[in-house]
Amino acid sequence: MSELATLACREQFATPEQQRETATIGMWAFLATEIMMFGGLFTAYTVYRMSHPQGFEAGSADMNILLGSINTAILLTSSLMLAFAEHSAQAGNQRLLSFFLIATIVIGLVFLGIKFTEYYQHFQEHKAPGLWFEDSSPHASSIQMFFVFYFIMTGLHAVHMTVGLGILLVLLFRTFLGTFTAHYHTPIMFGGLYWHFVDIVWIFLYAIFYLPGLHK
């Protein structure tokens, strides 16, 4: 058997379909554990927001909604690019596949760039929790707590984005090597699953960090 045929169906599987199904179940089980990890943080956020409602609204009012909403659109667009990449992989079009992978990586980098611009602004405005935190409002300590959640949760999201970018780079490299064909492209699909999942996390982060203080 050639090397590519081996990749498409390793010896412990009866058929390529069985291999794909097994791998897909494993990938989704991993994503379920990711729901658990972020779920713990979302639960903690909910508990604190219920006990410090004014402080959390005031903290959210300090968010840059323009950058936040643009970033949401950017991330959703990167997911679309990756969906196109998956589509190209299924069609066996390696040229389009590498084009859309590069597009996803570039758009993902733009997202991280904007995210770090926001972080920089928060530090400039002394909103980063810790020694440099400054706020004269009566809810200062709740606002600081809001920013603790903000930095930890968006930070963990940014770590996931960085890992995702690393995965995409490996996939791009393997695309250049000609690994992926119309018959074997499961890693592309799983890179997609991971990236889209990180997208879902951001959708909720946007709703709980950027929106609550908008009406102020």
Next chain:
Amino acid sequence: MNEPTMSLKKYLLAWLGLLGLTLLTTLIAFVNLGVWSTVIQIGIATIMASIVAGFLMHALYEEKIIRIILAGGVIWFLIMITLTLADYASRGWLAFSHR
């Protein structure tokens, strides 16, 4: 079952729907609806997440076992948050002199 394939049109429609919902939830957030603001924001976010999971991640087109695993993760999260809030939200309901 063979790998699910999606048309480019479906991907584009899902993306447009997601952008539209992002705009909608952002605009609604400028109005103060009290507690309903949060309900609407989380509701729209859940719809958006379902679109991503169902179409971009093909959960709607995969085998049933995939949706069971996904539901497992989501339901465990809902159990965790429900039981946690059942404690925190109900504190102070009973007239004890100290907590």
